[in-house]
Amino acid sequence: MRNIRAVAANTFREAVRDRVLYNLVFFALLMMAAAILVGQISIGIEQYVIVSLGLSAISIVGIFIAVFLGVALVSKEMDKRTLYALLAKPVHRWEFLLGKFFGLVMTLAVNTSAMAAGLYVALWSVKHPLERADVYILVAVYLILLKLAVIVALALLFSCFTSPFLAILFTAGLYVAGLFAADLRAVRAVELDPLALQFMRGISYLLPNFQNFDVMAAVVHGQNVPAAFVWTATLYAILYIAIVLAGTAVVFSRRNLK
Amino acid sequence: MKSRSIAGAILGVALAVGFVCVWKLQQKIDEERASLQLEKQELALRSPGVLKKLSLEYTPLMAAVYWTRVVQYYGEKHRMHDQNLELLWPLLDITTTLDPHLLVAYRYGSIFLSDRPPRGAGQPDQAVVLLERGMKANPDYWRFYQDLGNVYYFDKRDYAKASQAFEAGSKFPGTPPFMKIMAAKIAAEGESLETSYALWLDLYQTAGNQDVRKNAEEHLRLVKAEMDLRQIDRLADEFEKKTHRRPARVGDLVDAGLLPAQPRDPDGFPYVLGEKGHAEIHPKSPLREDWQKDKLLAQQVK
Numbered sequence: 001m002r003n004i005r006a007v008a009a010n011t012f013r014e015a016v017r018d019r020v021l022y023n024l025v026f027f028a029l030l031m032m033a034a035a036i037l038v039g040q041i042s043i044g045i046e047q048y049v050i051v052s053l054g055l056s057a058i059s060i061v062g063i064f065i066a067v068f069l070g071v072a073l074v075s076k077e078m079d080k081r082t083l084y085a086l087l088a089k090p091v092h093r094w095e096f097l098l099g100k101f102f103g104l105v106m107t108l109a110v111n112t113s114a115m116a117a118g119l120y121v122a123l124w125s126v127k128h129p130l131e132r133a134d135v136y137i138l139v140a141v142y143l144i145l146l147k148l149a150v151i152v153a154l155a156l157l158f159s160c161f162t163s164p165f166l167a168i169l170f171t172a173g174l175y176v177a178g179l180f181a182a183d184l185r186a187v188r189a190v191e192l193d194p195l196a197l198q199f200m201r202g203i204s205y206l207l208p209n210f211q212n213f214d215v216m217a218a219v220v221h222g223q224n225v226p227a228a229f230v231w232t233a234t235l236y237a238i239l240y241i242a243i244v245l246a247g248t249a250v251v252f253s254r255r256n257l258k
Numbered sequence: 259m260k261s262r263s264i265a266g267a268i269l270g271v272a273l274a275v276g277f278v279c280v281w282k283l284q285q286k287i288d289e290e291r292a293s294l295q296l297e298k299q300e301l302a303l304r305s306p307g308v309l310k311k312l313s314l315e316y317t318p319l320m321a322a323v324y325w326t327r328v329v330q331y332y333g334e335k336h337r338m339h340d341q342n343l344e345l346l347w348p349l350l351d352i353t354t355t356l357d358p359h360l361l362v363a364y365r366y367g368s369i370f371l372s373d374r375p376p377r378g379a380g381q382p383d384q385a386v387v388l389l390e391r392g393m394k395a396n397p398d399y400w401r402f403y404q405d406l407g408n409v410y411y412f413d414k415r416d417y418a419k420a421s422q423a424f425e426a427g428s429k430f431p432g433t434p435p436f437m438k439i440m441a442a443k444i445a446a447e448g449e450s451l452e453t454s455y456a457l458w459l460d461l462y463q464t465a466g467n468q469d470v471r472k473n474a475e476e477h478l479r480l481v482k483a484e485m486d487l488r489q490i491d492r493l494a495d496e497f498e499k500k501t502h503r504r505p506a507r508v509g510d511l512v513d514a515g516l517l518p519a520q521p522r523d524p525d526g527f528p529y530v531l532g533e534k535g536h537a538e539i540h541p542k543s544p545l546r547e548d549w550q551k552d553k554l555l556a557q558q559v560k
Contacts, residue, residue: 042326043467044362052318059315179314214315221359 003091007099008106015069015107023061027115030057031122046126051220054119055140059216061115062108062148063175069107070155071167073100074252094249101156101245108148116141133222139230140219146237147213151175153244154208160252178210212236304348306355313356321357328353328363332370333469336377343379346370350388354395361399364392366470368405372413374551377473382413403427404437408457411444421445436460451488455481479524480552483545486521490529490537493517504535 015021031054038049074097077083086096119137124130154174158167184204212233215225313320328349335343350367353360370378372385389406396402403423410420424441427433436456443453458481462474490508493516497505500514508529511517520528527543539546 038322038326042322042329043366043469045322045325045360048318048360048362049322052316052322056316056319176314180311210315216315216318217357217359220318220357 003095004099004102007086007091007096008101008103011073011100011103012106012110015104020065020069020107021111021114023065024111024114024118027057027061028118031118035122035125047123048220050119050123050126051137052216054115054122055137055144055216055219058112058115058119058141059144059147062112062144063151065108065111066104066148066151067155067168067171067175069104070152071159071164071171073104073156074159075164075167093253097156097160097245097249097252101152101241104152105145105149108152109145112141112145112148131222133224136215136219136222136225139225140215143213143215143230143233146234147210150208150210150213150237150240150244153241153248157244157248157251160248160255174208175210178208179214181205181207181209182211208240209236304352306352309352310356317356321353321360321363324349324353324356325360325363328367328370339376341375341380343370343381346379347381347384347388354388354391358391358395361392361396361401364388364396364402365405366467368409369470369473372409373473374413377476382409385409385413398430400427400430400433400437403430404460407440407444408461411449411457412454415449417444417448451481451485455485476548480545480548483523483539483549484552486523486529487537487539490517490521490531494531494535494537498535505531506535507531508537 031050034049034053035046038046042049074083077086083096087093116138119141120130120134123134123137151171155167155171158170162170181204184200184207215229218225309320310317328346331345331349332343335341346367350363350371353363353367357363368385368389371388372378372380372382374380386406386409389402389409392399393402393406403426407420407423407427410416410423414420421441421444424437424444428437428441440453440457443450443456447453455478458474458477462471462478465471465474490511493511494505497511497514497516505511505514508517508520508531512520522528523539523543523545525543525545527540527545529537530540532538539549
């Protein structure tokens with residue numbers, strides 16, 4: 001556990017040193033511009049734009065960080081040959097992986113929290129006092145963070161057995177495919193072979209269903225997100241991440257690092 | 259050292275001159291492009307379903323972008339006095355497909371669609387379709403019934419349906435008594451200036467947007483002017499009864515003591531009497547054009 005914590009803390013420090021959190025400046029500028037401009041170029045959607053733009057930006061920036069840094073977590077250590085020095089110490093490979101995973105998730109959590117605070121400031125500038133329904137924005141932010149954690153796990157998996165470029169492609173591809181997982185299940189094409197339909201259904205359950213973490217459409221209208229939904233989405237994320245990280249540990253433990 | 263600073267200064271000047279040239283050139287291109295602009299306005303993707311899929315999980319943001327496009331498109335056409343608003347419906351269709359709960363798009367969209375040119379697209383049927391779609395997606399929102407009533411009353415002049423819409427809306431819990439009163443009033447009287455005034459006044463008082471309020475205000479001024487004209491006509495009839503001649507000018511009514519002073523329209527122009535001795539809006543008044551259009555439309559409906 002100590003090893004994991006040490007690797008995670010180091011990963012977080014490295015991300016901060018790499019100026020990853022600089023994206024917060026971009027986010028702050030974006031929110032300020034939106035708060036000032038939207039009222040002048042549109043009608044009746046100031047609050048709607050602040051929330052939808054803020055949540056979209058949190059999601060998109062987070063996805064970029066999760067994919068690009070997630071893929072670099074292992075490959076960078078190998079390129080710089082620091083991995084070999086680390087593994088020479090009494091650190092298991094799986095501990096290294098878990099440390100890397102939690103380190104990046106911690107970075108994303110800090111980044112996402114700061115962005116959420118910025119979103120609330122922007123929202124407050126167009127509407128004060130804030131309402132009770134505005135709390136649901138936090139639920140959406142939390143679910144985005146869960147989604148990002150799943151993406152980090154996938155990026156980590158791919159980076160363990162393929163080149164960084166392909167790992168980015170696979171992770172991004174799986175993210176997009178995961179957004180359509182439910183649609184794959186809903187295909188009712190008459191002309192489709194029943195076997196193919198079964199196959200598609202099976203694939204749809206294997207894919208990470210990123211729609212489970214999407215409550216933006218409800219939250220922008222101040223709608224409540226049921227606690228049961230948040231709870232099951234959390235369980236889903238934990239389970240999926242556990243499976244992917246277990247697979248990653250197996251692949252990484254068998255990888256010849258010489 | 260000196261030569262380096264000279265080179266730096268030359269480079270600075272060259273950059274400044276270069277950017278001025280780029281700026282001038284862009285202005286020239288913009289001028290040339292202006293003629294193409296009207297023809298160029300197109301929607302790259304017209305299928306709302308495809309756009310929804312392409313928006314991935316960011317449909318609310320895309321809906322906001324498309325709604326802003328609606329507002330900009332409508333505003334630009336209005337500014338250019340261009341009455342061809344053929345993209346208004348496809349843009350609204352996309353916006354409300356991307357987010358079926360974006361109430362503002364239905365409410366203001368139906369006004370943009372139904373209002374008569376040059377203010378709107380003159381497509382009340384599409385406005386009805388839009389509002390009915392909104393009702394289906396947001397069954398608890400009573401304001402759509404008021405908007406539907408307004409479209410039937412003002413633009414389609416279907417008073418039975420207008421009354422039905424107000425009546426249906428009045429059944430929602432928490433609706434103001436105004437809805438029930440309008441339902442009854444329209445059912446009993448059909449079109450009346452008092453009803454029109456009340457409907458526009460409510461829109462004026464409840465609209466959250468300045469442009470929509472301004473539009474309602476213009477209509478209110480027009481209705482107020484129409485009320486004045488009818489009052490002058492009534493007094494002219496009275497004058498005729500007494501003197502056995504039609505007044506030649508509004509001043510005759512003032513001289514006869516029927517009016518305390520020369521009445522003026524909301525823009526400050528005096529009312530005049532037309533060839534047949536009926537009250538009219540002054541030819542130089544900004545209200546005259548809209549008033550004539552309304553009159554023409556009323557004759558066509560009759």
